[in-house]
Amino acid sequence: MNNFAFYSPTEFVFGKGTESQTAELVKKYKGTKVMIVYGGGSVVRSGLLDKVKKYLDEAGIAHVELGGIQPNPTDPKVYEGIELGRREGIDFLLPVGGGSVIDTAKAIAMGIPYEGDFWDFYMNKVVPEKAIPLGVVLTIPAAGSEGSGNTVITKLDGLKKLSVRTHGLLRPTFAVMNPELTYTLPAWQTACGVTDMMAHIMERYFTNTEDQEVPDRMCEGTLKAIITEALRVMKEPENYGARANLMWAGTIAHNGTCGVGAVEDWASHFMEHEVSAVYDVTHGAGLAVIFPAWLTYMASHNVGKVAQYAHQVWDVPESDDKKAMALEGVTRLKSFFHAIGMPVTFKELGIEHPDIDLLVKKLHENKGEYVGNYVRLNAQATREIYELANQ
Template sequence: MNNFIFYSPTEFVFGRGAEVQTGTLVKKYGAHKVMVVYGGGSVVRNGLLACVEKSLQEAGIAYCMLGGVQPNPVDTKVYEGIELCRKEQVDMMLAVGGGSVIDTAKAIAAGVPYDGDFWDFYIGKSTVTEALKVAVVLTIPAAGSEGSGNTVITKVAGLQKLSLRVPGLLRPVFAVMNPELTYTLPPFQTACGIADMMAHIMERYFTNTQEVEIGDRLCEGTLLAIIKEAATVMKEPQNYGARANLMWCGTIAHNGTCGVGCEEDWASHFLEHEMSAIYNVTHGAGLSVIFPAWMTWMVDHHVDKIVQYAIRVWGVPESEDKKSVAFEGISRLKAFFKSIGLPITFAELGIENPDIDRLVDSLHRNKGELVGNYVKLTRKDSGEIYRLAL
């Protein structure tokens, strides 16, 4: 296990009716004026936005609103938010929604006190040294952004989708999590969230770091919990227990717990970011296509951890034929994704003839000549993985 610093200060307020505490929590963390960031109409239609506003009013907290955040969030909304924050003298971001809303709020939080272009942080030109506080009322268990310091934004000019990790400054100070708010999620959105949280765990699980048994077991146990609860929630969307476990799994998957002390991979996420940037596909659906392809490529290049995964997560019997064990594990992962309504090929994703050369060029332009850590992928390797997803 590697040396590490693990810092996770977020206060999680979890359970039925937790959203009514939002105003009290904002006040507790010293905010005087917040910007409420949200996406489309669902938080309006289901009354959540009105509930949050009422809670802020009762706590005596002033606020302004920024709606219209889209899936695969873009830089134009961040610029709009930064300008409005400065004008309104906001001192806390309050994201009401899922990962796209939270990631946008974090980008605004970093950009407000910065004299330059917030995009400088994403391209490594500058480092975040101060940021507004961020808080969350979560509506979609998927990205885990409610418990992480990570944010992903797409720059419209050039369709460049990049991530930023600043755990010391961009982790939310609190996250309100009521599983009942997820009852009305469409099945496909629920399934995409499941794929996203599984991918967050697997990016940490597939590591070359030795003697990380605790990390391995946390990853495996959380994956098994997700698989079990996914089967329930797809049949019973208003099953509180299943929704609650999935919501907490999404947080655990990405708050750093599962990756403590190990070198993480993230190649599959980077491969998918190009897909969702160029073709505007749902991130979780892109991951359900690319992760099995990545694993399939790994069978011939670094099979051991794939074998362990197949045995411990999918119950594949042990055998001296490591490749057959690994392929069976991948097959069971694909069957699981299919069972909850997710695609496993480009065609099923709605992309009949992907421009693989463009995907590869963009990936390595953004991430360098070598991508990932479990096996460092060259341009040739990346192209082979994209083709395995055909």
């Protein structure tokens, strides 16, 4: 295990009816004029948005709204939010929704105090030093953005989907997490969230760093819990216990707990970002296609941890043939994805003829000659993985 610094200052307020504490928490963290950021559909139809506004009104907290955030959030809404925030003098951001809404709010939070173009942060031209504080009312367990210092935005000009990762600056001050708010999520959205949180764990699990006994067991145990609860929630969408376990799993999958002391990978995420940027597919569904292909490639290039994953997570019997173990683990992962309604090939994702040349080109233009750390992947290697996803 390597030296590490772990900082997770977010206050998690978890359980039934906890959204009623939103205004109290905004006050606790010094918010006096709030920008509520949301997508539109479910938070409006469910009445949650009106509830949040009512809580703020009753507490005497002024607020403005920025709605219409779409999945795979793009830069125009960020620019709109920065302009609105500056004009209205907001001092606190309150995203109500899932990862896309939270990531947009984080980009706005960095952009308001910055004199240049917020996209400078995503292009690694500038390291963010200031941000407006934010709190979260979570409605979709998936991205883990409610507990991370990360944000992902797509710039429409050039379809560049890039991330900013901070140690602590962009971590929300609080996250309100009521599993009941997820009861009405469509099965597809629930499954995409499950896939996303599993991928967040696996990006940390597949490492060459030695002596990761505690993080490894945390990763494996959390993955097994997600698998169990995902199958349960597909049959019983209003099972509170299953929804609660999945909601908390999404948070710990991405708040850094599972990856302490390790050199993480992230190649699969980078490869999927190009897919969802070009084809506008749901991020979790794209990961369900890319990750099994990445694992298949790794079975021939760095099999050790993949065989361990197959045994510990998918109960593949131990064998001297590590590659066979690894590939059986991939088969069981694909079967699970199919069981929850996820695609595992480009064709199943709805992309009949993916432009692999374009995906490889954009990936390495955005991320450099090599991506990933478990095995350093050049353009030839990433092309092979994209081709495996197309079989």
